[in-house]
Amino acid sequence: MPKKRVWIAAGIILNSTQDHIFITRRHANAHQGGLWEFAGGKVEANETAEQAVIRELNEEVGIQVTTLTPLISLAHDYPDKALQFDFFAITAFTGEACGNEGQAGLWVAIDDLEQYPFPEANAAVLAKIVEVYGG
Numbered sequence: 168m169p170k171k172r173v174w175i176a177a178g179i180i181l182n183s184t185q186d187h188i189f190i191t192r193r194h195a196n197a198h199q200g201g202l203w204e205f206a207g208g209k210v211e212a213n214e215t216a217e218q219a220v221i222r223e224l225n226e227e228v229g230i231q232v233t234t235l236t237p238l239i240s241l242a243h244d245y246p247d248k249a250l251q252f253d254f255f256a257i258t259a260f261t262g263e264a265c266g267n268e269g270q271a272g273l274w275v276a277i278d279d280l281e282q283y284p285f286p287e288a289n290a291a292v293l294a295k296i297v298e299v300y301g302g
């Protein structure tokens with residue numbers, strides 16, 4: 168049976184000096200649980216990816232996004248899920264980023280990102296971040 172591809176929008180939240188990124192840890196019981204992620208989630212019907220990432224970042228990390236730019240889009244098939252991602256660089260926001268839903272969250276130097284386990288789909292995203300924002 169063909170799997171339905173789920174559309175996901177997620178945000179790479181940069182600090183004002185663009186050398187740290189805010190990452191969160193997926194709840195243990197979630198899909199790809201226990202791994203670190205860029206906050207985000209499913210794009211709902213009648214939403215653009217931009218609208219979805221703004222909404223998800225408000226819900227999940229408590230920030231109000233003011234500037235975002237597309238960073239990378241990609242498809243990834245997990246054994247149990249087929250996903251289509253739009254990742255955005257978040258370069259301006261108001262509020263204080265935190266794990267708003269009880270999840271761990273921390274600011275990590277771009278040089279140190281590789282030390283955190285992310286889902287398989289994120290490999291190309293991490294490479295793109297280093298290419299665009301790496302020292």
Ligand SMILES: Nc1nc2c([nH]c(=O)n2[C@H]2C[C@H](O)[C@@H](COP(=O)(O)OP(=O)(O)OP(=O)(O)O)O2)c(=O)[nH]1
Pocket residue numbers: 175176177197198199203204205206207208209223248250286287288289
């Ligand atoms: N947000 C996010 N999801 C990722 C990343 N990498 C990765 O493989 N995923 C996968 C895990 C999930 O299968 C899917 C994201 O869905 P989600 O569980 O966050 O969706 P959601 O926030 O809308 O939550 P829900 O509807 O399941 O409650 O994408 C990432 O960097 N960020």
Ligand SMILES: [Mg+2]
Pocket residue numbers: 206207208209227
């Ligand atoms: Mg989510």
